[in-house]
Amino acid sequence: MKKLINAPENVVKEALAGMADAHSDLIRVHYDPDYIVRADAPVQGKVGVISGGGSGHEPMHGGFVGKGMLDAACPGAVFTSPVPDQMLAATRAVSGGKGVLHVVKNYTGDVMNFEMAAELAAAEGIEVASVVTNDDVAVKDSLYTAGRRGVGVTVLLEKIAGAAAEAGADLAEVKRIAEKVNAQGRSMGMALTSCTVPHAGKPTFELPDDEMEIGIGIHGEPGRTRTKLASATEIAEMLAGPILEDLPFQSGDTVLAFVNGMGGTPLIELYLMYNELHRILKGKGITIGRRLVGSYITSLEMAGCSFTLVKLDDELTRLWDAPVHTPALRWGM
Amino acid sequence: MKKLINAPENVVKEALAGMADAHSDLIRVHYDPDYIVRADAPVQGKVGVISGGGSGHEPMHGGFVGKGMLDAACPGAVFTSPVPDQMLAATRAVSGGKGVLHVVKNYTGDVMNFEMAAELAAAEGIEVASVVTNDDVAVKDSLYTAGRRGVGVTVLLEKIAGAAAEAGADLAEVKRIAEKVNAQGRSMGMALTSCTVPHAGKPTFELPDDEMEIGIGIHGEPGRTRTKLASATEIAEMLAGPILEDLPFQSGDTVLAFVNGMGGTPLIELYLMYNELHRILKGKGITIGRRLVGSYITSLEMAGCSFTLVKLDDELTRLWDAPVHTPALRWGM
């Protein structure tokens, strides 16, 4: 296992300490229970927006704490949902009297832990609403299963819902907007290599030199299919095709396009993939109104990428453009 | 070779096309000769600041073109210095009547190609000054050798000199400031894995599972020594030690600390390494006044990191804080 770490069990805490010092103007880190919170929390009269999940997806979520995005983030152990204690403490820390929105990725663990925290917070008199992201079209959906995973849409939703909260929207309104982003967003990802969970010490899966995984999750879960390596053009089709069909996205639509790196993918490849996505969408009469290219929701050092598309309207575009100032996303201030 | 690419010979052009579309508000891309230029170039009455080098180090340099940083960047083939035609065309494109500064990393190829371009530009009546970065303490320096490589300081210098140019400084002044950053900056890097040049198709060097390279360059050049894997704490000492001794940095100094990922390193590890660096500097009575943590000067998908320290004074701090708006670095606007 080749990693820049000390003992596996200290990875999360040591990285948090680094974040705390590197971004002391924006965030504070609380330990035991662990959470990252806006330096000026709680902001009175503002809906608090919090999220959380396993670590190993950096900058998500901690890197999105700051003005115009998240009020707090709860980092679990690597790839493991955080525990209710963290979410409850974070909920209290950001509660400014207008309620708190929990942004939850649809994984059984995340959903259950956030549910328990929401029950406890409600018992303390804090109004909590939840939105669950489930945008991964690689997973077959059905009423009888755990449903789809929450992936790339989560980042975009946190930005957009965060902007709504910052602008003073009430809890129902922030939740409505968050649900709209999720409803209008779809994602799919792929991996060229596996990742290694520090505690496990060896790659989660073995991928031969000439194969890749299509429809991968962000936890080194195996994907939809394993296939021979293909060109960037072919991979882009494999990812964009199922996304476009699913919503479906149509000619005339304007989208927010997000090309995301899985952690071990160099930026030059992400721009190349963005070029492929751009070409595909153009061919279908779909306009890229806004875009984000970079490694924002990662899977440790996994090489690979994901595409996310969210159908834009004026409201979402305006909220996307609103100023944001966090460790990982910043514009307008 | 596992990469998100099509034909190796098209990687640079296809990635440029992606950048051009993703950042059309900030930059324009010119092909044959290839260069990336600020959308509003040439800015009349402003010193033009350009840089360039082999591709494969993204976001450097193209990602630093925009307001408050570079006016143009010349991307060569992967890990290969660009050619004088590119630098000459870029110099013309950014020439606003106050001269042009060439920011050159100290590699024989880069130096010679920029030199030829500067001769040609001068022949056309454009005033050109050059600054050569050579901050890599891993390389033993001597009057009789090619000297040290330009690495991490280049990024910080481009930001700071770019801010001076944006604020209206003349060519001599921009050059003075650039040289100050280089003189006060030192770097050292390490690799956990090799990278693979697309055209070569296989890793530049073989690194056994239990070894790492210390003192690596940014082109997959082998480093100073190969040694057994070590903990983050030990690696941080191996990098920070030679940097601190070299300038030397002293108790009471305030520094700009830059923890850089080599392309395949996840952000969680960079924050963890930043935490180590912070601890070391604190122990020596050195204050981190400003910092940058992320993958900004990379070596394709290489896993590893580098540290760069620049001794700060009021002038450099002010210029670092000045607004910047480029694809990869943005604040204050």
Add this chain to the structure above:
Amino acid sequence: MQIQAEHVIKFVELVAARVKEQRDFLTQLDSAIGDADHGVNLDRGFTTVLSKLPSVADKDIGSILKTIGTTLVSTVGGASGPLYGTAFLRAGMATADRFELGPDDLVAALEAALEGIQTRGKSTRGEKTMIDAIAPAVDALKAARASGDDLVTAMRKAVAACEEGVKATIPMLATKGRASYLGERSIGHQDPGATSSLLMARAMLEIVEGIS
């Protein structure tokens, strides 16, 4: 035969030891159809539970079980944290203020635990989860008791059923938990949560055998 608070504590100590032994194996099972953390998660949780035990050693069984449950909820995370945590909490509620349990009290506590998992997980049998190990075990235990078996015999039958249940997860298509994302590819792998449940069932049998 009566079960005392000390037996509950011995049981949890044994589970903690077994989890540590089986940590890598459980994590490996979770690599195949999950995210390679099940053993690590449980080990973190039960290690913390061990450190809490001294403070509740003189408490009633219900309090001990509730402390174990809240500790698991607070430290395990993932899916198994809330599920096993809820199981211990519910068992604790079923045994509130009790310093001794008879065989049928134990059965009732286990039934409450299973129900807790099903409610929290919104899941049922046949979805390739820990329920496919626990539910057949509880069924077998009840049936054996109803037919007059003593607790040890009944518990042996329960562990046998549990083993069958774990094996039965192999050919199943997962519809809940992380393995469900794999669809057809989840078939052919043993569920990690079912496997850790079997580990607990075996530990319980060992303790019960020790009492008699």
Add this chain to the structure above:
Amino acid sequence: MQIQAEHVIKFVELVAARVKEQRDFLTQLDSAIGDADHGVNLDRGFTTVLSKLPSVADKDIGSILKTIGTTLVSTVGGASGPLYGTAFLRAGMATADRFELGPDDLVAALEAALEGIQTRGKSTRGEKTMIDAIAPAVDALKAARASGDDLVTAMRKAVAACEEGVKATIPMLATKGRASYLGERSIGHQDPGATSSLLMARAMLEIVEGIS
């Protein structure tokens, strides 16, 4: 024996073909002590040169060589682009307006080329670069001519010296170019640029042998 424009063109075509054949080998040498691009760089450059040749086929030797030089400068990049580019440019200046060259004109052109490389590269012998292949070759060529050898014989001696020069780079400590960053670790590896220079020297010998 006279060298005509067509021979220069044949020479460059032969170099382009050999560079393509040896591309991976040159790149591999550059992996060991450089950045794994020397073969790729030269191949890109000489492939473009080939496409430019038709447009200068009827020009004088000086113009042909200058076109080759500027094309190399414009397409190779790295260290070898300006170096080989300057070499051809200087050789072109030494042969301006000439449609035929005698043996001593060729020697003069090669001397000019070497000087160009040294000036551009601020380098000299013994630094583990292409100069360690070219300089001994030029020396041997001059010495052979001075002792009365015909061009073919002299060129054979030059190629032999060039081969020795390439071998001699192996134990050298690099002080210029990318290999210098390696310090002591550069010892034991053959210089890629010296190797490509030998390839060109051999091509030149082949052409000269073909003329006589």
